[in-house]
Amino acid sequence: MQIILLFGLVGVAYTAYLILRILFAPLRNVPGPFLARFTNVWYLFQVHTGHVERKNCELHETYGKYNLLEGPVVRYGPSRYSFNSPEAIKTIYGHSTQFAKSSFYDAFMVPGVWNVFTERNIKFHASLRREFQATYTMSNLVNFEPYVDQCARLFDQRLHEVSVAGVTIDIGHWLQCYALDVISQITFAERLGTLESGDDIGGVMKALEDSFYYASTVGIYGEVHPHLFAVVSFLDRLGVGGKGKGLGYVIKVAQEKINAYKAKPAAIYEETQDGSEEFVSKFMKQNATNPERFTTNHILNGCAMNIAAGSDTTGISLSAVLYYLLKNPGCMDKLREEIITFRNDGKLSESPTYKQSQDMPYLQAVLKEALRLHPAVGQPLERVVPEGGATIAGKYFAQGTIVGVNCWAAHRNKAVWGQDADEFKPDRWLTKDADKLSAMNRNWIPFGAGSRTCLGRHISMLEMCKLVPRIIRDFDFELADGLEADWKTVAYWFVKPSNFRVRVRIRSTVP
Incomplete structure (x- = not known):
């Protein structure tokens, strides 16, 4: 008693x-759901449902309607606050910011094994990033175009086969196959083989899905990650829950690829005449030059992060481009007209080059608009308010408070994008208003912002700029469920299409 x-x-x-x-x-x-004032369970539940990006947008839309002062900031946990305003982006993510990543990101790493994405110490992250940054510049990445062309030709072949067979396909899956084989090719000089078979070779895609569900939920209680990860890893070793679970498995695959690469003849380390040289070769040379500064851990983490972050993001973005074009036939027609005009004028090769794509204004507008409406990441990019606190959107936040901007909410802020912010309108990027265009570019953050901008963003844009004009020129696509049906997506960190089915037909007559 x-x-x-x-x-x-x-x-x-x-x-x-x-x-x-x-x-x-x-x-x-600060407004927000009642339960979120007491516990992070509300946020955990929203993530678990797979639609947290929608709920985050709803919160800003709901509270922004009734209180313009509070609309830019909403609560989604006892000490978690989401923003959607330009000033918040600048304050939280600016290059001189002292807002470190929150413990949420710990769940994206194997405990005790650092990587550039998850590193929370600002100074150490800056030093790590410097070691990798030169390899990821666009001027360096264009040398990978022959590798991308190989995968694009294979993807083209698969679409021809589907067209002849007259079946529908999950194009989202095939676009991820393309992205996964490209990143594998440019990292290890060999494809995983997903484009040849359409299968999840070695279970890498499943491992990535598992890791993103784990990280997006467990990260909310980041302090439990080291203990829970140990349990999950132990169960995996016992064969419980299936083979190939999580990021640890992806790191294991990367190490195997590195070992296989090292076993090849020494001649592979020499650059080819076209300048292309796979990432693993570049990393190994850095290690040979300065093994204390660029260690074998740098080689492994660089290669593993390419695979972990380089397929879902690009596959999702390509799916978004195709989906919005199919939902807006007028935009599809306008893009195809630009592509055909460039081809007929001799400005677009059979295998489009990155340089050629940069001269195509409507193509670039379509890509930017699709990534605005459907950025790959669907959760707030959490940061911790530094010592001394900070004023954001007119409110003071004490040190230790978790703050962040969700790209989905920021990309729908009507103060920036206009009353048609929810609509797919590539023409908005073709405005002659320099101030408006500058404001849109500053608030377009599908790859993050500031010093933590995604290292691989240029790889993703290279793949999209080369593939989109090729497939729109050569194929007709049709939504299997009809023009009126909306696609289904699931958000576990990345907002991924689910069974995005289309019919494909070869364009028999091209003007």
């Missing part, structure tokens, strides 16, 4: 503490 009474008193005391904290908290007026 006394134990029951003791637990009851503790419960009452804790409840009173929560109520008092809410009543007197400096940020008590």
Whole structure:
């Protein structure tokens, strides 16, 4: 009886503490779901449902309608706040910012094994990034075009076969196959083989899906990750839950590829005449030049992160481009007209080059608009308010508070994008208003912002710029469920299409 009474008193005391904290908290007026004031369980549930990006947008839309002062910031946890305003992007992610990543990102790493994406120490991250950055510049990546062309030709062949067979396909899966084989080719000088078979070779895609579900949910309680990861890894070794679970498996695959690469003849380390040289070769040369500065861990993490981050993002983005073009036939016609005109004028090769794509204004507008409406990441990019606190969107946030911008919400802010922010309108990027265009570019953040901008963004854009004009020129696509049906997506960190089915037909007559 006394134990029951003791637990009851503790419960009452804790409840009173929560109520008092809410009543007197400096940020008590920041709106948000009632449950989110008390616990992160509300956020966990939204992530688990697979549609957190929609809910985040709804929060800003709902509270922004009724209170313009509070609309730019909403609560999604007891100490978690989401923003959608330009000033918040600049304050939180600016190049001189001292806002470090939150513990949410710990769940994207194998405990004790650093990587550039998850590193939370600002100074150490800057030093790591410097070691990798030169390899990821666009001037360097254009040398990989022959590798991308190989995969594009294979993808083209698969589409021809599908057209002849007259079947529908999950184009989202095939676009990820393309992206995965490209990143494998430019990293290890060999494809995984997904384009040849259409299968998830070695279970890499499944491992990535597992890791993103794990990280997007467990990251909310980042402190439990080291312990839970140990349990999951132990169960995997026992064969419980299937083969190839999580990021640890992807790192294992990367190490095997590196070992196989090292076993090849020494001649492979020499650059080819076209200047292309796979990432693993470049990394190994850096290691040979300065093994203490660029260690074998740098080689492994660089290669593993290419695979981990380089297929889902590009596959999702390509799917978004195709989906929005199919939902907006007028835009598809306009893009195809530009592509055919460039081809007829001799400005577009059979295998389009990156340089040629940069001279195609409507193509570039389509790519930017698709990534605006469907950025790959669907959760807030969390940061921690530094020592001394910070004022964001007119409110003071104490140090240690978690703040972040969700690209989905920022990309739908009507103050930036206009009342048609929810609509797919590539022409908005062709405006002659220099100030408006500059504002849109500053607030277009599908690859992140500031010093933590995605290292691989140029690889993704290279793949899209080369593939999109090729397949729109050569094939007709049709949504299998009809023009009126919306596609289904699932958001576990990345907002990924689910069974995005289309019919494909070879364009028999090209003007």
